[in-house]
Amino acid sequence: MKSVDERYYDDHPGSLRLAGGGRRAFPDGATHDSRWITPFPIYMTRSEGAHKWDVDGNRYVDYVVGHGAILLGHSHPAIVEAVREQMGRGTHVGGATELEIRWAEIVNKLVPCSEKVRFHSSGTEADLMAFRLVRAYTGRDKILKFHHHFHGWSDYVVLSPEGEAAGVPQGMAETVVQVAPEIGEVERALDREPEIAAVILEPTGAFGGMLPVTPEFLRQLRDVTLRAGVLLIFDEVITGFRTSLGGVQGRYGVTPDLSTHAKILAGGLPGAAVVGKAEILDMIQHRGDPEWDARRRVAHPGTFNANPLSAVAGATCLEILDREPVNERVEAMTERLKSGLNGVLAGLGIPGFAYGLASGVFVALGVEGEWDEENGCTVPDATLNASKDPARAGALRKALLNEGVDIQGGWSWRLTAAHTEEDVDFSVEAYEKALRALIREGWPVSGVAAAETAAG
Numbered sequence: 213m214k215s216v217d218e219r220y221y222d223d224h225p226g227s228l229r230l231a232g233g234g235r236r237a238f239p240d241g242a243t244h245d246s247r248w249i250t251p252f253p254i255y256m257t258r259s260e261g262a263h264k265w266d267v268d269g270n271r272y273v274d275y276v277v278g279h280g281a282i283l284l285g286h287s288h289p290a291i292v293e294a295v296r297e298q299m300g301r302g303t304h305v306g307g308a309t310e311l312e313i314r315w316a317e318i319v320n321k322l323v324p325c326s327e328k329v330r331f332h333s334s335g336t337e338a339d340l341m342a343f344r345l346v347r348a349y350t351g352r353d354k355i356l357k358f359h360h361h362f363h364g365w366s367d368y369v370v371l372s373p374e375g376e377a378a379g380v381p382q383g384m385a386e387t388v389v390q391v392a393p394e395i396g397e398v399e400r401a402l403d404r405e406p407e408i409a410a411v412i413l414e415p416t417g418a419f420g421g422m423l424p425v426t427p428e429f430l431r432q433l434r435d436v437t438l439r440a441g442v443l444l445i446f447d448e449v450i451t452g453f454r455t456s457l458g459g460v461q462g463r464y465g466v467t468p469d470l471s472t473h474a475k476i477l478a479g480g481l482p483g484a485a486v487v488g489k490a491e492i493l494d495m496i497q498h499r500g501d502p503e504w505d506a507r508r509r510v511a512h513p514g515t516f517n518a519n520p521l522s523a524v525a526g527a528t529c530l531e532i533l534d535r536e537p538v539n540e541r542v543e544a545m546t547e548r549l550k551s552g553l554n555g556v557l558a559g560l561g562i563p564g565f566a567y568g569l570a571s572g573v574f575v576a577l578g579v580e581g582e583w584d585e586e587n588g589c590t591v592p593d594a595t596l597n598a599s600k601d602p603a604r605a606g607a608l609r610k611a612l613l614n615e616g617v618d619i620q621g622g623w624s625w626r627l628t629a630a631h632t633e634e635d636v637d638f639s640v641e642a643y644e645k646a647l648r649a650l651i652r653e654g655w656p657v658s659g660v661a662a663a664e665t666a667a668g
């Protein structure tokens with residue numbers, strides 16, 4: 213029987229050929245850290261619904277879903293049509309459009325904290341703007357973030373939990389306070405650091421919910437920040453419109469001062485926004501006062517802010533989400549996937565469990581534990597985080613690609629409205645085949661011995 217690597221080479225000759233060009237053109241041969249995969253990446257040609265196809269004609273059930281940007285399924289006909297029509301009218305009119313108002317109005321309708329909106333091109337930019345707004349608004353320089361919570365790749369937030377990152381000036385790193393997501397730690401940091409302007413977090417937990425935080429933690433955080441006079445920012449770049457129509461804030465009724473959005477916001481095209489209290493967003497507003505306008509107002513240019521293609525794709529997508537019970541459908545399909553993956557683990561005698569809320573799924577492999585939405589996970593973050601170990605995640609991703617399934621980074625499954633029962637059942641079978649293939653190669657999952665017996 214072929215090894216995982218042998219199958220990977222044999223089934224993907226076209227990708228292997230293209231990878232030479234990729235390596236000449238790009239560091240790592242890749243254009244995104246999480247697309248870096250050894251020995252070579254798979255080169256995709258097209259995507260539709262829940263599927264995508266590579267240059268060798270292999271079909272995949274897709275759980276990367278545009279790094280979480282796709283919720284209606286790839287190439288949704290209404291979005292394709294709206295973008296096609298707009299392409300003919302102009303991709304950049306260099307001025308205001310009615311589309312940007314339509315887009316902002318649906319955002320204001322859906323996102324509870326949103327009184328005003330400012331559009332950007334990426335989630336990284338939206339988070340950067342949120343930091344600048346809260347600094348200007350409070351007159352304080354520091355931001356509190358949580359270990360491992362991801363807020364893009366800007367200098368402020370790319371830091372390791374130890375506060376380091378190559379190429380980031382020390383002075384910049386000193387403006388960021390990092391603590392574990394525990395309310396006592398937050399209270400102590402706010403007491404210790406009067407310069408903190410705001411607390412930012414991924415409101416389902418680090419890595420899109422892989423290291424979960426509980427709704428109770430969000431409620432406590434809201435109380436503590438209000439008492440301390442510190443602003444609260446939800447980074448809803450990945451959770452927005454996905455965990456509910458109103459994101460995490462809509463799901464739990466905890467309203468931050470600002471939230472940042474991207475991905476689904478722009479219907480699968482590049483686009484992002486910072487939204488929230490009007491008086492904070494209005495730090496960007498000109499006031500006709502020369503001192504304010506020249507020195508105290510927050511500047512915000514950006515060539516592709518609210519560009520017409522992203523605006524029409526975003527507005528079309530969000531209006532569909534508003535009209536149709538998409539989230540409910542996706543969530544039901546996600547439950548089917550979770551219980552299927554749990555069934556595979558039980559069947560193979562591998563300790564572990566699939567968890568995650570709304571349309572996101574993670575698997576804690578090799579450990580016993582439990583997760584539920586209200587109480588979070590019984591397994592410590594450090595143990596859950598081990599599933600992201602690049603060697604282990606890379607091996608699983610490769611083995612799954614061989615079976616016709618693609619998951620992000622080898623650790624994150626996300627669904628769309630286009631995933632059917634058939635897709636999910638196929639993926640569960642693929643997961644079992646992938647695990648069996650890895651186990652045959654001596655993959656270090658505790659409980660492997662039992663699994664080998666089960667695998668026969």
Ligand SMILES: Cc1ncc(COP(=O)(O)O)c(C=O)c1O
Nearest residue numbers: 334335336362363364449450474
């Ligand atoms: C929670 C969160 N914040 C920010 C970002 C950065 O967004 P972008 O990749 O659009 O810059 C991401 C991207 O995955 C994210 O998941």
